[in-house]
Amino acid sequence: MNRRTTILPAESITRIISMPLEEHRAVLRKYSWLPDVLRIDGSVIPHILGPVLTVTIFAVGIAAVDRHTDLDIRLSNNVVPLLSVVVGLILVFRNGTSYDRYYEGRKDFATLTSQTRNIARLIWINVAPPPPTTADSSQPSAKVQRKVTKLKIRALRLLIAFPRSVVHHLRKENGSDSQEETRILTEQLRDRARIDTYRKHSRAGTGASGYGTVSELTSPVRGKETPSRSNSSECTATGANGVNQETPLLVDVERQEEVEIHISDHPLIPNMPLTIAHELTRMIWKFKRAGMLDTVGPAGTTAMMVSVQTMVDMLTAMERVSNTPIPASYGIHLKQCVTLYLFALPFTMVKDMGYGMIPIVTVVAFTLMGIEGIANQIEMPFGKDMDDLPLEKYCDEMQRDIEYVMDYLPQGDEEDGFMRDMPQEDDDDAVTF
Structure with missing residues (x-):
């Protein structure tokens, strides 16, 4: 694809800062109670409606048997307090564990975002044309500058692709042909991603x-x-x-x-995030070998390498959350305890309330099953459900930030006012190290 982007000159950094905010920026909504109380979409009600109706029908049956037959099915009120403490503790622990996983996933992705922005800034500013080899050439030519600019653009595009590849990797969406980030990868990386033999x-x-x-x-x-x-x-x-x-x-x-x-x-299953991280490390190493990092010295190179390493560390941390499920025995026992408690509740309340205990049992079932349903919804934060983390939004935000750097912010050797002609994307000779 041929594309030439001309950047309009900015008179000063103040003009850039004073640019109007983009419409995609989130605005906090007003606090309201009643709309959320009446809201069904996004709530846990669709997930627990079946079990709650089952408990309600069971309560109706118990009330009918007690009213129309001579069977003595009533239990002492001492049964409910014994189960209430145990069920409450299990539900609290279950909900806390699930939210810890949710928060851990968000924290890891935030660290990944921070490191991606940092290394994008470092590459855009610190990578510069190599020092002149002769005394006659004090400044790099425009052709050399365009080569370096395109190399930096390629590196920043890899940074855009990395978080998106992490999202697909966490969702087990392997294969590059269906992934959006492959649009900006080099042909070499695309070939590596197609390994399936x-x-x-x-x-x-x-x-x-x-x-x-x-x-x-x-x-x-x-x-x-x-x-x-x-x-x-x-x-x-x-x-x-x-x-x-x-x-x-x-x-x-x-x-x-x-x-x-x-x-x-x-079979060799490609890991696109690691492939992109490998290519980023190679590009930094080539920048160093070509003398493009001489202005920042070893410390600048080390900072970039550490950022890539931290990105891989966050990938591993999110893999830990994704690949470590809640033990099946714990979830099964929790559901069994809640079910026994709810089924025992009508027997203890029918003596005093009769049919009036049916809505009470329904409300209790809705409350307890809703807590467990919420925990089940948020324990895996990297999916596509409404309650999961909006990873696509985070990736889009990161992409806009990096593209803004490439389009509007000067490189390390440019002044505040500048005009840059991006090199042709199909000019392969201009990007060789």
């Missing part, structure tokens, strides 16, 4: 570039044939063909003819 062979180093299959390799320690995966379990720790405590960890590399690399036979 099994690794059929292992690499083996013979000198600098030798390759071979697992069956062709020999043990570098004993010179014996390396056992295959099917019969490797027959080799014990002290067997003739196995590795024992006396096997050296390091061998003479020059005398070693072949080295086996153990690669699993499982």
Whole structure:
């Protein structure tokens, strides 16, 4: 795609700051009680309506049996207080645990947002054309400046793609063809994201570039044939063909003819966030090698690397929340306790209230089941439900912020007033390191 963006000159940074706020900025709504009381959309009512109606019908049946038959189905009021304390404690712990997961997910994504903005600012300002190699050239040419600008734009586009790829990764939406962030990735990254085959062979180093299959390799320690995966379990720790405590960890590399690399036979599922983080690290390393970070020195390079590392740390933290479910036994026992409590409630109230206990039982069931339903809704904050975190909104906000940096804010070597012609996107020769 060919696109040339011309930035209008800004007289000063004050003009940029005084620009009107965008309409997408959220405005706090007025506090109101009654609309939320009467609201069904977004509440937990649709999720618990069936169980609440079941308890209500059961209460109607108990009241009818007590009124129209001679069966003695009444229980003492001492039963309810015994169960109330236990059910209340379990519900409080359940709701608190779910909200902790929800808050942890939001906090991790906020840290990811902060680090993405920081590294975008550092790249846009600190990366500069390399120092001149000759005394005659004191300033970089316009062509060199355009090359550096396009490299920085490519890096910032990777930063835009990273949080979106994290969202798809947390939702198990693997595959780049359906992901929006692949529109701004390079062809090399797109090819990496399409890996969906099994690794059929292992690499083996013979000198600098030798390759071979697992069956062709020999043990570098004993010179014996390396056992295959099917019969490797027959080799014990002290067997003739196995590795024992006396096997050296390091061998003479020059005398070693072949080295086996153990690669699993499982399919290679691409991890787009890690792929983008890998490419970002490579770009920072290339910036350093090309002398584009000489103005900030090792400290500036380290700051960028630390930001990428923190982004990966936040990815891992959100994976921990996503991949650690609430124990099934806990959820099952909670539902069983609440159900027993609600089914025991009509037997204790029918003696004094008769049919009048039906709405009371319905309200109690709505309250207790609603608390458990809310906990169930928020325990996985990375989905697409209304109660989940608005991750798409956060990603759009981040994209607007980074695009604003590219469109309106000067680079490190530019003045407040500037006009920049973006390089052609299909000019591959202009972006080589």
